Amino acid sequence: MVRVVDEWGITECRCVTWDLIGCSFGEGLRSFVVDGPAIYWSQTSESGGVYFCTPGDPTGDTKMHAEPGSMTATWGDMHYLMSESKDSIFECEKTARGGSPATFISGELGLTSMAVGCTGVYWTVGGTGTSADGAVKMCPLDGCGAGPRIIASGQARPTSITLRNGLVYWTNRGLEGSAASSEVLRARL
Secondary structure, three states: OOEEEOOOOEEEEEOOEEEEOOOOOOOOEEEEEEEOOEEEEEEOOOOOEEEEEOOOOOOOOEEEEOOOOOEEEEEOOEEEEEEOOOOEEEEEEOOOOOOOOEEEEOOOOOEEEEEEEOOEEEEEEOOOOOOOOEEEEEEOOOOOOOOOEEEEEEEOOEEEEEEEOOEEEEEEOOOOOOOOOOEEEEEEO
16 A cells, blocks of 8 residues: 545555545644544644545545644554653543543653553654654553553664564664764664
C-alpha cells in the first residue's frame, strides 16, 4: 500500500487502482493511525483536534475532542494525543465525543515523538539541540502518578520512537552543526 495525502483525503493504492477512502482533513494534518476499521488523525491548526472516520461510512468524519495535537496513537480502548504546544500527552476513550481529553502527563518540554504499547506510553524529549540533553521516557498505561521513568538521558535530539519485540527504539537526530551524528538506539522495555 502507498499512502498519498491530497487536499481532500487519503488515497490508497491496491496494485494499480486508487481508492479515495472518504476521510477529509483541514489544514495541519500531522499524524494518523489505523485501528480496526477506523482511521484516527490529529490536526495542529487552531481548529484542530482529534478526528476519526470509518471508510465507506456515509455519516462522514467525527470530531472526538478539540485538543490540537501533533501525534496520535491508540491502545486498547484508549486514544493518546501528544501536544507539543502544551508540553503534554492527553488520553481519552475511543468512544468519547466532544469535550476535552484527560491529561496523561504534562510539563514535558520539547516533546518530539510518542509510541504506545502494552507496557505503557513512551515519548522522546528533544532537548536544546546544542547539547546532549534530550531523553526517552515512559509511564505505565494506568497513569504517571509516580512520575515518568527515564529510559535514556543525555540523548542528542531524539526525534522518533517505536516499540517492537520487547524493545523501545528511537533515533537521535544529532546535535546542531555536527556532521554524521545521527543514530538509532534501543533499550529493553
